[in-house]
Amino acid sequence: MEYINSFYHFRDLVVGVDTNIPLTDQTYTTAINFDNAATTPPFNHVMNEIVKFSPWYSSIHRGAGYKSQVSSKLYDDARNVIAEFVGANIDHHSIIFVKNATEAINKLSNKLLPLYKDGVVLSTCMEHHSNDLPWRGKYKMDYISIDKYGQLSMEDLKSKLVKYDGKVRLVTVTGASNVTGYINPIHKIAELAHSHGSKILVDGAQLVPHAPVDMKSFDSPEHIDYLVFSGHKMYAPFGTGVLIGPKATFMKSPPDYPGGGTVKIVTHDHIEWLDPPEREEAGTPNIMGVLAITGAIKLLNELGMHNIENYERMLTDHAIDSLQNIPYVELYHNPIKRGESVSIIPFNIKGLHHSIVANILSHEFGIAVRNGCFCAQPYIQRLLNISPEDTKKYIGNSNLPIPGMVRISFGIYNTIEEINTLVKALYHISLNRKFYFERYKKDLYSSFLN
Known part of the structure; x- marks a missing residue:
């Protein structure tokens, strides 16, 4: 395919990259989206496939009409596309379509309860709320710790597996952090978990769209037992996610959503x-x-996940090199292990609350970022060295701005030129902090909660 030979042409694949938006000075500029870790814009290819299929849209399964048969075949064949993309075994695994990764993890937490309710679930201190809260109140939980940079402690994982002496039933871990972008060594974790009689769940929401993923053969000690991911983070709108796990898991209890x-x-x-x-x-x-999700996967396969990973890593390296030279900018990353992450960079500007920085970038420069705690509040608290005692003062106090960060996250359509625009904007903001604080301090209480 022609795009493989030129990274810049990745941009031509995505809807809305040239959209003009208004600024506070009444001028217009081309929007820059650095909020891809939340949701990516759709592929043109995906939207075209949706339109092309629309005349054939019909009921799925048990319909005798021709359109229903076409729709059913497309739906059922999609499981093969998913399986091939992540190395699942269609004979061993169930590939279940859900709304998103959050629903997938909630579903799995329900399905495992009859099997593991007396066991221990190990989560980590770096998880998105969606891979923490669904396990609470159902299982005995513990959390694998992190180091000063926010990376997972493999030594603590080993220690806890030994401590619980075969009672850990599941280790549930993010494939890549939605806060720092750190990629966890999921296959090493899997091998450790299996050696202690546990299974592993990987939250692949941030990993699957940005790097090759292989669940591996189920007879390998490094295989991934359960994997979840979401279409809306990989250029596929319309609300579909995927839960993959052994068929036996889903045979042992009734569905958590019974019905038609x-x-x-x-x-x-x-x-x-x-x-x-x-x-x-x-x-x-x-x-x-x-x-939508299978159309996106087919295009990602054509482009090559290694190509995508390399391009986004180049963008990330360029951004870090540039950002670390801006006065008052604080980056939250391990400078020694820069290559061990997906394209996510969290930062703050000293003296400016994260909500102010995000609003300035949007209103003054047309640059979309995310700010707050990114649905990972315990992780943010640790990264910012906020003690449990200090955290208590924010509980029930809506007048106190919650600490957090600004996050930039890249997709395959972002460019060096866009990053350079961001760098110039942040340099300007950092040298005019007092001015911008006065202009935007009203936003301290409007957009910082999650």
Whole structure:
């Protein structure tokens, strides 16, 4: 494909890259989006596929009409596309379509409860709330610690696996942090977990769109038992996520969402459930979302995940080299291990609250970033060295601005020129902090919560 030979042409693949937006001075500028870790814009290819399929859109499964048969085949074939993309085994694994990674993890936490309710679930101190909160109140939990840079402590993982002496049933870990971008050694973690009788879940929401992922053969000690990821972070809108795990997991209990599409036979006295994955996909499936995510995956495959990873790493290296030379900018990363992350950079400007910096970049320069705690508040508290005692003063106090960070995150369509624009903007902001504080201090109480 022609785009493979020129990284810059990645930009041509994405909807809306040349959109003009208004600034506070009443002029217009081309929007720059550095908030890809939250949601990516869609691929043109995906939107074209949706339009092309629309005349054939119909009910999924059990429909005798021709359009229904076409829609059903597309939906069922999508599981093969997913399996090939992440190295799943279609005979061993169930590939279940859900709304997003959050729903996937919640579903798995429900499904494992009959099996693991007396066991221990090990999460980590660097997780998104979606890979922490679903496990609370159901299981005995503990957290693997992090070092001063926010990277996972493998030594603490080993220690806790030994401490619980075979009682750990699941190690649940992010593939790449949505705050720092750090990539965890998921296969080493898997091997350790398996050696102590545990399984592993990888939250792949930030890893799968940016780097090659291989679940590996289930007879390998390094295999990944469960994997989740979301389409909306990989250029595929319309709300579809994926949960992958052993079929046996989903055969051992009723679906957590029973209803239409989950059963073989129902009487007032008896229910016979369908086999997975169908029993876990209650109601009318989101065929448009599934078409979107498989269309995005096909294009990502064509471009090559290694090519994408290398290009985004080049963008990240250039941004870090530039940002660390700006006065008053504080970067939160390990300078020795820069290559061990996806394209996410958190920072602050001394003397300016993160919400002020984000609003200035948006209103004055047309640059979209994210600010706050990125749904990972315990991780942010540790990265900012906020003690548990200090954290308590923010609880129930809506008049106290919550500490956090500014996050920039790149996609394949971002460019060196856009980063240079950001660097110039931040340099200007850093040298005019008092002026901007007075102009934007009203925003301290409006947009910082998560």
